[in-house]
Amino acid sequence: MSFLPVLLLPLFFLCLVSPSTSNDLDSLFKLKTALENSNPTLLSSWKQENPTCNFTGVLCNSNGLVSEINLSQQNLSGSLPFDAICSLRELETLSLGSNFLYGSLTQDLSNCTNLQELDLGMNAFTGKVPDLGSLNQLRLLSLNGSGFSGIFPWKSLENLTKLTFLSLGDVPFDESPITTELAKLDKLYWLYLSNSSITGKIQEGIGNLTLLENLELSQNQLVGEIPQSITNLKKLWQLELYENFLTGKFPVGFGNLTSLTNFYAANNSLEGDLSELKSLTGLVSLQLYENQLIGEVPEEFGEFKNLANLSLYANKLTGPLPQKLGSWSGMEFIDVSENYLSGPIPPDMCKNEKMTVFLLMQNKFTGGIPESYANCKSLVRLRVRYNSLLGTVPAGIWSLPSVSIIDLSMNQFEGSLASDIGKANSLSFLLLANNQFEGQIPETIGNLKKLVSLDLFINNLHGIIPGSLCNSQGLAFLDMSNNSLSGMVPQCLTTMSTLAVLNLGQNNLTNVGEWSQNCNLETLDISGNQIQGQFPKFLVNCTKLEVLNLRNNEITDSFPCFLKNTSTLRVLVLRSNKFYGSIGCPKSNGSWPMLQIIDLAQNNFSGDIPGASLTSWQAMMANKDDASSKLNHIQFQDNGIGGIYYQFYDTITITNKGLETNLVKILIVFTSIDFSCNEFNGSIPEEIGELKSLHVLNLSNNAFTNAIPSSLSNLSQLESLDLSNNNLSGQISPQFTKLTFLEVLDLSNNQLVGRIPSGNQFSTFPKESFEGNKDLFEPPLNADNTTGLSLPALMKSHPNSGDEIDWDLITVEIGFTFGFGIAIGSLLFCKRWSKWYYKAMFNILVKIFPQLEQRFSNHRRHVYISQRY
Numbered sequence: 001m002s003f004l005p006v007l008l009l010p011l012f013f014l015c016l017v018s019p020s021t022s023n024d025l026d027s028l029f030k031l032k033t034a035l036e037n038s039n040p041t042l043l044s045s046w047k048q049e050n051p052t053c054n055f056t057g058v059l060c061n062s063n064g065l066v067s068e069i070n071l072s073q074q075n076l077s078g079s080l081p082f083d084a085i086c087s088l089r090e091l092e093t094l095s096l097g098s099n100f101l102y103g104s105l106t107q108d109l110s111n112c113t114n115l116q117e118l119d120l121g122m123n124a125f126t127g128k129v130p131d132l133g134s135l136n137q138l139r140l141l142s143l144n145g146s147g148f149s150g151i152f153p154w155k156s157l158e159n160l161t162k163l164t165f166l167s168l169g170d171v172p173f174d175e176s177p178i179t180t181e182l183a184k185l186d187k188l189y190w191l192y193l194s195n196s197s198i199t200g201k202i203q204e205g206i207g208n209l210t211l212l213e214n215l216e217l218s219q220n221q222l223v224g225e226i227p228q229s230i231t232n233l234k235k236l237w238q239l240e241l242y243e244n245f246l247t248g249k250f251p252v253g254f255g256n257l258t259s260l261t262n263f264y265a266a267n268n269s270l271e272g273d274l275s276e277l278k279s280l281t282g283l284v285s286l287q288l289y290e291n292q293l294i295g296e297v298p299e300e301f302g303e304f305k306n307l308a309n310l311s312l313y314a315n316k317l318t319g320p321l322p323q324k325l326g327s328w329s330g331m332e333f334i335d336v337s338e339n340y341l342s343g344p345i346p347p348d349m350c351k352n353e354k355m356t357v358f359l360l361m362q363n364k365f366t367g368g369i370p371e372s373y374a375n376c377k378s379l380v381r382l383r384v385r386y387n388s389l390l391g392t393v394p395a396g397i398w399s400l401p402s403v404s405i406i407d408l409s410m411n412q413f414e415g416s417l418a419s420d421i422g423k424a425n426s427l428s429f430l431l432l433a434n435n436q437f438e439g440q441i442p443e444t445i446g447n448l449k450k451l452v453s454l455d456l457f458i459n460n461l462h463g464i465i466p467g468s469l470c471n472s473q474g475l476a477f478l479d480m481s482n483n484s485l486s487g488m489v490p491q492c493l494t495t496m497s498t499l500a501v502l503n504l505g506q507n508n509l510t511n512v513g514e515w516s517q518n519c520n521l522e523t524l525d526i527s528g529n530q531i532q533g534q535f536p537k538f539l540v541n542c543t544k545l546e547v548l549n550l551r552n553n554e555i556t557d558s559f560p561c562f563l564k565n566t567s568t569l570r571v572l573v574l575r576s577n578k579f580y581g582s583i584g585c586p587k588s589n590g591s592w593p594m595l596q597i598i599d600l601a602q603n604n605f606s607g608d609i610p611g612a613s614l615t616s617w618q619a620m621m622a623n624k625d626d627a628s629s630k631l632n633h634i635q636f637q638d639n640g641i642g643g644i645y646y647q648f649y650d651t652i653t654i655t656n657k658g659l660e661t662n663l664v665k666i667l668i669v670f671t672s673i674d675f676s677c678n679e680f681n682g683s684i685p686e687e688i689g690e691l692k693s694l695h696v697l698n699l700s701n702n703a704f705t706n707a708i709p710s711s712l713s714n715l716s717q718l719e720s721l722d723l724s725n726n727n728l729s730g731q732i733s734p735q736f737t738k739l740t741f742l743e744v745l746d747l748s749n750n751q752l753v754g755r756i757p758s759g760n761q762f763s764t765f766p767k768e769s770f771e772g773n774k775d776l777f778e779p780p781l782n783a784d785n786t787t788g789l790s791l792p793a794l795m796k797s798h799p800n801s802g803d804e805i806d807w808d809l810i811t812v813e814i815g816f817t818f819g820f821g822i823a824i825g826s827l828l829f830c831k832r833w834s835k836w837y838y839k840a841m842f843n844i845l846v847k848i849f850p851q852l853e854q855r856f857s858n859h860r861r862h863v864y865i866s867q868r869y
C-alpha cells in the first residue's frame with residue numbers, strides 16, 4: 001500500500017522537468033507578464049514554485065499539460081501573446097471573454113490546432129479577425145463583442161465543421177455572412193449574429209442548419225422575407241430577428257416550429273396576419289411590435305398556457321382580443337397599444353395573479369373595465385388611454401396593491417374617484433385626463449405618498465382642491481385644469497419643493513391666496529378662473545418659473561415688474577385681464593433672455609413699448625439653427641414598455657426611440673409676441689426688427705402711430721403679422737417682400753398710403769389684408785381662391801359657430817396636452833377667422849408640430865369638446 005506514492009513521486013518530478021511542461025510554464029509566464037498589472041492578485045498563484053496545474057484559471061489534462069485556460073470576467077487588460085498561447089500544444093479551451101484585452105492579432109492562430117473552445121468575446125481588440133482556418137477542432141467560437149472588425153474570414157469557416165456554437169455578435173462585418181460557408185456548419189445549435197451590420201437577405205441555406213436551437217440575427221440591416229426554409233429548423237426554441245428591415249408574411253409552415261418559445265421580430269416591416277402562429281402553443285414570449293401586421297389576434301393565443309409576454313404594439317391589428325387571454329397562461333406582460341383593436345377587453349386577465357403590465361393604449365376598445373381586474377394583485381401598470389371605454393371603474397382598481405401607473409386618460413369613464421384611492425400605496429402616476437369623472441376629489445388622495453403625477457385634466461370634478469395633496473412628498477406634476485373646481489388653491493402647494501408643474505386652468509377658482517414660502521414652480525397655469533384682485537405677489541419668489549399663464553381672469557394690477565428678475569421665464573401670458581399702465585420697468589435691470597412667448601393682449605396697457613427692453617429677449621433673436629434651447633423642465637418619458645420616467649430636463653436625457661411625451665418639444669422653436677387689443681401708442685419700436693426668430697407678431701387694435709419700421713423686414717422667420725386697427729401711416733416698404741415665410745398678413749384699418757409691394761408672398765394675400773387704409777393702391781392680384789380649401793381634419797364645420805379648430809384633437813395627436821394651448825392660444829386674434837386664415841394658420845401649425853400632418857390622415861376620431869383656450 002505504501003509504495004504507491006513512492007512510485008508516483010519520481011513520476012511527478014519527471015513531469016515537472018519534462019520539456020513539454022517547462023514549455024507550458026514558459027508560455028504561461030509570458031501570458032502572466034502581459035496581463036498581471038491589470039489584476040495582480042488573480043495571477044499571484046502563477047509562480048515558479050507552484051505546479052502549473054495549480055495556477056488559478058488553469059486546468060491540465062491527464063498528461064499534466066495545460067488543456068484549459070479560463071480567465072473570463074477578471075478585469076484583465078493587456079495585449080495577448082498568441083504565439084506563446086498557441087505553443088501550449090494541448091490547449092483545448094481558451095476562455096478570456098469579458099475582459100479589457102486589446103491589441104490586434106498579428107500572428108495567425110495556425111499553431112492552436114487543438115483548440116475546441118475559443119472565447120474572446122466582450123473585449124477591446126482591434127483590427128481584423130484573425131484567420132481561423134486551421135482550428136478545425138473548434139466546437140465553440142465566440143468573438144461576440146470582441147472589438148475585431150473588417151472583412152470576416154468566411155472562407156476559414158469551411159474547415160470548422162465541428163462548430164456547434166458560433167457567436168459573432170457586435171462584430172461589424174463588411175460582408176454579408178449568410179453565405180454558403182455558414183450553411184455548411186450543420187452541427188450548429190447556437191448561432192448568434194446580432195448587431196453585426198449584416199445586410200442582404202437571409203438566404204434559404206439557413207434551413208440546412210437543422211440542429212439550430214437558437215438563431216439570433218437581430219439589429220442588422222436584413223431585408224426581404226423570412227425564408228421558407230426556416231420552417232426546417234424544428235428544434236428552434238429561440239428566434240430573434242428584431243430591428244431589421246424584413247418584409248412579407250410569415251412563411252407557410254412557420255407554425256410547424258412548435259418548439260419555439262421565444263420569438264422576437266419586433267421593429268421590422270412584416271406584413272400579413274398572425275394566423276401562421278396559432279399553432280405555436282409553446283410560446284412564452286412573443287414580441288412583434290412595430291411592424292405592419294394586420295388581421296386579428298388568433299383566438300388560439302388565449303389557450304397558450306405558457307405565454308407570459310405578448311407585445312404587439314404599433315401594428316395594424318383589428319378585431320377583438322382573444323377573450324381567454326390571461327385566463328390560462330402565466331401571462332405577465334401584454335402590450336397591444338397603437339393598433340385598431342376593438343371590442344371588449346379580456347375579462348379574465350388576472351386569473352393567475354401574475355399579470356404585471358397591461359397596455360391597451362390607442363385602440364378602439366369598448367365597454368368597461370371588468371370587475372375581475374380588481375384581482376390583479378401584481379399589476380404594476382394599467383394603461384388604457386385613448387380608447388372608447390366607459391362606465392364606472394371597478395372600485396378595486398383604485399386600491400390595487402402593486403399598481404404604479406394607472407392611465408385611463410381619453411376614454412369616457414364616469415363616476416367619482418373612490419376614496420379607496422388612498423390605499424394604492426405604490427401609485428406614482430394617476431392619469432385620468434379627458435374622461436367624465438365627477439364629484440369631489442377625495443381627501444384620501446393625500447395618502448398616496450408616492451404620487452409623482454396627477455393628471456385630471458378635462459373632467460367634471462367639482463368642490464375644492466384637497467389640501468391633503470401636499471402630503472404626497474414627491475408630487476411633481478399636478479394638472480386639474482378644465483374641471484369645475486372652486487374655492488381657494490391650497491397654500492401648502494407652493495411649499496412643496498418637488499412641485500414643478502401646477503395647472504389649475506379653466507376652473508372656477510376664486511383665490512390663490514398669498515403664499516409666502518419659497519417656491520420651486522416651473523409652470524403655473526391658473527388661466528380661465530375667476531381670480532380677482534392683484535397679481536399674486538408670491539410669484540416674486542418663484543425664481544425657476546418658466547411658464548406663467550394667468551389668461552382670462554380678473555386680475556387688476558399694473559405690469560408685474562418684479563418678474564423681470566425671473567430670468568428663466570419663457571412664456572408669459574397675461575391675456576384678458578385688467579392689467580393697466582405702462583409695461584416699462586425703469587427701475588428694473590433684469591431681463592428675459594429665454595422669453596419665447598409673451599401675450600399681453602386684451603388688457604388696458606398703455607404708453608410706449610420700450611424698445612430697449614426688447615433687445616434682452618435673446619431667445620427671440622437666436623438664429624433658427626441654434627434655436628434648440630430646451631425647456632429646463634420636468635419631462636415625462638415613455639420607457640418603451642409602458643412605463644414612464646420623469647426627470648428634470650437638465651439632468652441626463654434618456655432617449656428612447658424618440659418617445660417623448662412632454663411639453664418640451666412644443667415650445668422649443670415657437671416664438672410669439674401678442675400685444676393686441678390694448679391702448680399702446682407711439683411708434684412701433686425699431687428694435688423689434690432684432691427679434692430674428694419671431695414667428696408671430698400681433699400688435700393689432702392699439703393706437704400705434706407713425707410708419708411701420710422697415711426693420712420688420714428682418715424678421716425672416718415671421719409667419720404671421722397683424723398690425724390692423726392702429727393709426728399707422730406712411731408707405732409699406734417694398735422690403736417686406738423679403739418675408740417669405742409670411743402666411744398671415746393684416747394691415748387693414750390704418751392710415752397707410754402708396755403702392756402695395758408685389759412679389760413673393762405678397763401676391764397671395766387677399767384684399768382684406770389691406771382694406772380700410774387711407775390711400776393704398778394696386779391691390780394684390782386675384783387672391784388665390786382656387787386652391788381647394790380642403791380643410792384638414794382638425795377644422796370642422798359647426799353649423800352655428802362657424803369653423804373651429806378642434807383643439808382637443810390636436811392635443812391628442814401631440815400626445816401631451818399641457819402647455820400646448822398657451823402656445824396656440826397666441827395664434828388666436830381678437831377677430832373671427834376667415835377660411836383663408838384657417839388654412840394659413842394650419843400651415844403654421846404643421847410647421848411647428850410636423851407630426852400633425854402625417855397623423856391626421858390616420859385618425860378620424862373626433863370627440864367634440866368645446867375649445868379649451
Ligand SMILES: *[C@@H]1O[C@H](CO)[C@@H](O)[C@H](O)[C@H]1NC(C)=O
Binds near residue numbers: 050
Ligand atoms: C494548490 O493551491 C491551493 C490553494 O490555491 C493550495 O492549498 C495547494 O497546496 C496547492 N497545491 C500544490 C501542490 O501546490
Ligand SMILES: *[C@@H]1O[C@H](CO)[C@@H](O)[C@H](O)[C@H]1NC(C)=O
Binds near residue numbers: 071095117
Ligand atoms: C470559466 O469560468 C467561469 C467562472 O469564473 C465559468 O462561469 C465559466 O463557465 C468557465 N468557462 C469554461 C469554458 O469553463
Ligand SMILES: *[C@@H]1O[C@H](CO)[C@@H](O)[C@H](O)[C@H]1NC(C)=O
Binds near residue numbers: 073
Ligand atoms: C472588476 O471591476 C469591477 C469594477 O471595478 C469590480 O466591481 C469587480 O469586482 C471586478 N471583478 C473582478 C473579478 O475583479
Ligand SMILES: *[C@@H]1O[C@H](CO)[C@@H](O)[C@H](O)[C@H]1NC(C)=O
Binds near residue numbers: 086107
Ligand atoms: C508555430 O510553431 C512553430 C514551431 O514551434 C513555429 O516555428 C512557428 O513560428 C509557430 N507559428 C506561429 C504563427 O506562432
Ligand SMILES: *[C@@H]1O[C@H](CO)[C@@H](O)[C@H](O)[C@H]1NC(C)=O
Binds near residue numbers: 157
Ligand atoms: C482548410 O484546411 C486545409 C487542410 O488543413 C487547408 O489546406 C486549407 O487552407 C484550410 N482552409 C482555410 C480556408 O483555411
Ligand SMILES: *[C@@H]1O[C@H](CO)[C@@H](O)[C@H](O)[C@H]1NC(C)=O
Binds near residue numbers: 121142167169170
Ligand atoms: C453578445 O454580447 C451582447 C452584448 O453586446 C450580449 O447582450 C449577448 O448576450 C452576447 N451574446 C452571446 C451569445 O454571448
Ligand SMILES: *[C@@H]1O[C@H](CO)[C@@H](O)[C@H](O)[C@H]1NC(C)=O
Binds near residue numbers: 179180183204205208
Ligand atoms: C442545403 O442542403 C441541400 C440538400 O442537402 C443542398 O442541396 C444545398 O446545396 C444546401 N445549401 C447550402 C447553401 O449549402
Ligand SMILES: *[C@@H]1O[C@H](CO)[C@@H](O)[C@H](O)[C@H]1NC(C)=O
Binds near residue numbers: 254
Ligand atoms: C407542417 O407539418 C405538417 C404536419 O406535420 C405537414 O403536413 C406540413 O407539410 C408541414 N409544413 C411545412 C411547410 O413544413
Ligand SMILES: *[C@@H]1O[C@H](CO)[C@@H](O)[C@H](O)[C@H]1NC(C)=O
Binds near residue numbers: 484486508
Ligand atoms: C362658478 O362659481 C360661481 C359663483 O362663484 C357660480 O355661480 C357658477 O355656477 C360656478 N360655475 C361652475 C361651472 O361651477
Ligand SMILES: *[C@@H]1O[C@H](CO)[C@@H](O)[C@H](O)[C@H]1NC(C)=O
Binds near residue numbers: 515537539540541
Ligand atoms: C419671499 O421669500 C422670503 C423668504 O425666503 C419671504 O420673507 C418673503 O416674504 C417672500 N415674499 C413673498 C412676496 O412671498
Ligand SMILES: *[C@@H]1O[C@H](CO)[C@@H](O)[C@H](O)[C@H]1NC(C)=O
Binds near residue numbers: 785786
Ligand atoms: C375668385 O373669387 C372671386 C370673387 O370672390 C370670383 O369672382 C372669381 O371667379 C374667383 N376666381 C376663381 C379662379 O375661382
